[in-house]
Amino acid sequence: MVAILHINQILNITIRQNNQSQLFLSRIADIQEETLIIEFPLSLEKEWDPVIFHPGTKLKIDLIHQNSRFQFTSEINGKTEDKIPLLLLKRPSEADIEKIQLRQNFRVPANIDMQIVQDGENSTFYTIDVSAGGLSFYDKTCSFKKGDRVAGILELPFRTEKYEVSFLAKIVRVVAQNSNIKIKKTAIQFTDIEEKDRRKIIQFCFKRQLELKEKGISYPY
Known part of the structure; x- marks a missing residue:
């Protein structure tokens, strides 16, 4: 298991479509060998198009772990449900996760x-x-x-x-x-x-x- 990914980890998700980026918030629900299962993303925008969450959609994901920022790309493999709607993502390898060098507490x-x-x-x-x-x-x-x-x-x-x-x-x-x-x-x-x-x-x-x-x-x- 990639050390920085864990259940309940908060994720900031960016999806770019039609030359526009939309930002969403989610949380890791489960981690499997090749799959990252996340809660259905919550939009941080006033308007958004729910049809963007279809298989094959590319995602850029940011997260904070131990006061450092990390980033990786993934894609949606499918949807499922376990009391709440969930998305199935391609799980990144350790080499796919990039540490972003930022000044502490960027403004x-x-x-x-x-x-x-x-x-x-x-x-x-x-x-x-x-x-x-x-x-x-x-x-x-x-x-x-x-x-x-x-x-x-x-x-x-x-x-x-x-x-x-x-x-x-x-x-x-x-x-x-x-x-x-x-x-x-x-x-x-x-x-x-x-x-x-x-x-x-x-x-x-x-x-x-x-x-x-x-x-x-x-x-x-």
């Missing part, structure tokens, strides 16, 4: 609602960029300084719903903007966050990265 630009609580005061901000390790935002209140401890809630947009991530964090950087010294770019580092929530942020980052790639937008992150 993506994103404008997301965020609540921060400090000294009992609750304020709303909008992020500039987000990663699994922290985020940055513009602060017009000038109420934060490096080293401050804060609590917050980040609202990640997924399809038609928002997923709330609660966190504790510290302010690691406060930089005045050249054009307006009353607006400061503030960066925070998560100090306490549930692992399931961190994985959700990573999923959001994959989704956002794909959206930007489709639009031909590059960014220095």
Whole structure:
């Protein structure tokens, strides 16, 4: 068995069709000698075409294992059902799985609602960029300084719903903007966050990265 693949492993799946990529989320249900059985993928897009899950469809699959990102390609061999719908994929060999070299906690630009609580005061901000390790935002209140401890809630947009991530964090950087010294770019580092929530942020980052790639937008992150 390929060491990094295990039952309940979360998979980020990309399918490219008609010059467009669509992103899905799934989980490994079982691993057999030549077959990878996964739960029927959940779309991370607002609209998608279910007929793309037919035998022979090529898939690009990303996953996180022990804080590293891995990627491999596969294809759909068929469908089955065991209380829930399942897809049968060609199982990759160990040599087929590529480790992707990424800077730790890669960031993506994103404008997301965020609540921060400090000294009992609750304020709303909008992020500039987000990663699994922290985020940055513009602060017009000038109420934060490096080293401050804060609590917050980040609202990640997924399809038609928002997923709330609660966190504790510290302010690691406060930089005045050249054009307006009353607006400061503030960066925070998560100090306490549930692992399931961190994985959700990573999923959001994959989704956002794909959206930007489709639009031909590059960014220095």
